[in-house]
Amino acid sequence: MAQRIQGTEDLYGGYMRSWQRMCDIARELFGAYGFDAIETPAIEQVATFTHGIGESTDVVRKEMFRVFSGALLEDVFARGSEEGLKAKQRMAMRPEGTAGVVRAAVEHNFVPQGAAPAKVWYSEAMFRGERPQRGRLRQFHQVGVEWLGAEDPAADAETIIMLMEFYKRLGLPQESLTLRINSMGDGECRPAYREKVRQFILDHADEMCEDCRERADLNPLRAFDCKVDRDREIMRDAPLVTDNLCDDCRDHYAQVKKYLDEAGIKYIEDPTLVRGLDYYMRTVFEVEYTANAGIGAIGGGGRYDGLAELEGGKHTPGIGFAVGFERIMLALEDAGVNLAGEDPSCVYVANTEPELREAAFRATLALRSAGIRAEADYQGRSLKSQFKQADKHNARLCVVLGPDEVAAGVATVRDMGTHEQVQVPMADLAAKVSELLG
Numbered sequence: 001m002a003q004r005i006q007g008t009e010d011l012y013g014g015y016m017r018s019w020q021r022m023c024d025i026a027r028e029l030f031g032a033y034g035f036d037a038i039e040t041p042a043i044e045q046v047a048t049f050t051h052g053i054g055e056s057t058d059v060v061r062k063e064m065f066r067v068f069s070g071a072l073l074e075d076v077f078a079r080g081s082e083e084g085l086k087a088k089q090r091m092a093m094r095p096e097g098t099a100g101v102v103r104a105a106v107e108h109n110f111v112p113q114g115a116a117p118a119k120v121w122y123s124e125a126m127f128r129g130e131r132p133q134r135g136r137l138r139q140f141h142q143v144g145v146e147w148l149g150a151e152d153p154a155a156d157a158e159t160i161i162m163l164m165e166f167y168k169r170l171g172l173p174q175e176s177l178t179l180r181i182n183s184m185g186d187g188e189c190r191p192a193y194r195e196k197v198r199q200f201i202l203d204h205a206d207e208m209c210e211d212c213r214e215r216a217d218l219n220p221l222r223a224f225d226c227k228v229d230r231d232r233e234i235m236r237d238a239p240l241v242t243d244n245l246c247d248d249c250r251d252h253y254a255q256v257k258k259y260l261d262e263a264g265i266k267y268i269e270d271p272t273l274v275r276g277l278d279y280y281m282r283t284v285f286e287v288e289y290t291a292n293a294g295i296g297a298i299g300g301g302g303r304y305d306g307l308a309e310l311e312g313g314k315h316t317p318g319i320g321f322a323v324g325f326e327r328i329m330l331a332l333e334d335a336g337v338n339l340a341g342e343d344p345s346c347v348y349v350a351n352t353e354p355e356l357r358e359a360a361f362r363a364t365l366a367l368r369s370a371g372i373r374a375e376a377d378y379q380g381r382s383l384k385s386q387f388k389q390a391d392k393h394n395a396r397l398c399v400v401l402g403p404d405e406v407a408a409g410v411a412t413v414r415d416m417g418t419h420e421q422v423q424v425p426m427a428d429l430a431a432k433v434s435e436l437l438g
């Protein structure tokens with residue numbers, strides 16, 4: 001039997017409705033904050049990601065799916081040219097949304113200075129070659145926002161406030177969430193800090209794992225995220241970024257916290273929060289569903305003022321976040337919240353004999369023209385089995401057409417709950433059904 005790839009999911013039924021509901025809530029809330037929808041391609045040039053996310057990140061080094069066209073592979077096999085393959089392996093599936101959005105902003109000149117759309121949101125599938133497990137997929141879905149052109153710390157605070165409001169509207173109890181924030185410094189203060197952490201790791205190299213020793217040169221700050229207990233313990237004594245910020249970054253961070261306090265947003269300052277993508281600077285944040293430790297981060301983001309330049313554009317400050325749909329669903333399930341709502345109901349049109357199929361066809365179309373979700377029998381079923389079918393379709397009303405009714409130009413409308421029946425002139429069917437549905 002054909003099977004989906006491990007770590008991918010089919011979205012249908014209530015799960016699909018939950019995803020659509022999440023997107024509806026996003027459209028409404030983010031719209032009020034001035035964000036317009038955007039969709040960028042699922043495949044981009046590899047360079048868009050290597051420049052932005054960073055060559056040394058796990059996402060780029062280990063998790064990015066590269067894409068080869070069949071023609072390229074044929075060419076490589078025919079000529080045996082490894083070099084040709086390397087030169088041409090230019091495409092990758094997006095592992096996240098920010099790099100592509102900033103690439104689009106640079107390419108279409110969204111910003112400078114106030115040109116719209118500089119505030120965009122997206123709901124898209126992302127692809128990462130991770131080891132599949134609960135809440136960690138190879139294809140997953142994110143709702144995210146990117147705000148380009150604002151350096152003001154109020155933009156950082158508003159972005160975080162909007163994120164927390166999003167969780168609230170999704171129905172997640174606020175007390176089950178933990179928001180952690182940090183400042184990662186900028187081009188001014190981070191290089192010196194990075195060097196301090198590198199030195200710290202080298203000083204403790206013989207006690208630390210091989211990955212961390214490798215990180216020392218490649219990406220020392222990632223050592224804060226090491227999963228090995230001993231390394232985590234050692235890193236507790238490492239220099240903290242918040243003790244190494246330049247004046248501008250310290251002021252910026254203080255302002256962000258002031259705005260968050262003013263808005264009554266609860267947060268934990270975590271100077272070891274480094275995030276896994278290299279483009280971040282200054283404010284970073286992550287939200288965890290802490291009522292159930294197994295779910296992990298349900299969203300995160302931060303400021304990336306240098307990213308547009310890395311994508312070949314002018315200096316453009318930016319900040320944003322992304323929320324993972326599949327993890328939100330795990331959290332909602334844990335919290336006992338149903339985002340999908342009830343299964344959709346319909347009106348079922350039944351006919352007592354096959355000769356009346358045409359009358360049923362007309363009645364079904366008339367209901368649908370009036371915007372009513374209508375179903376009918378397409379298998380020549382008996383009336384009893386049509387009623388069963390109506391129940392399976394979650395029908396609230398059934399329109400029953402028999403020979404006498406059709407001859408008299410009327411239909412019987414039966415309430416599937418109370419079994420009450422009324423006769424309605426065919427000409428008024430849609431109006432009467434709408435009225436009964438309330």
Ligand code: HAM
Nearest residue numbers: 096098136137140297298299300301302320321322324
């Ligand atoms: P991220 O932290 O890599 O950030 O991902 C954001 C969210 O996507 C995570 O908190 C998690 O809920 C979900 N997620 C990530 N990887 C997986 C996976 N393999 N399976 C299921 N869910 C996953 C970003 O992607 C940044 N682009 C966020 C951002 C936007 N920063 C600035 N603007």
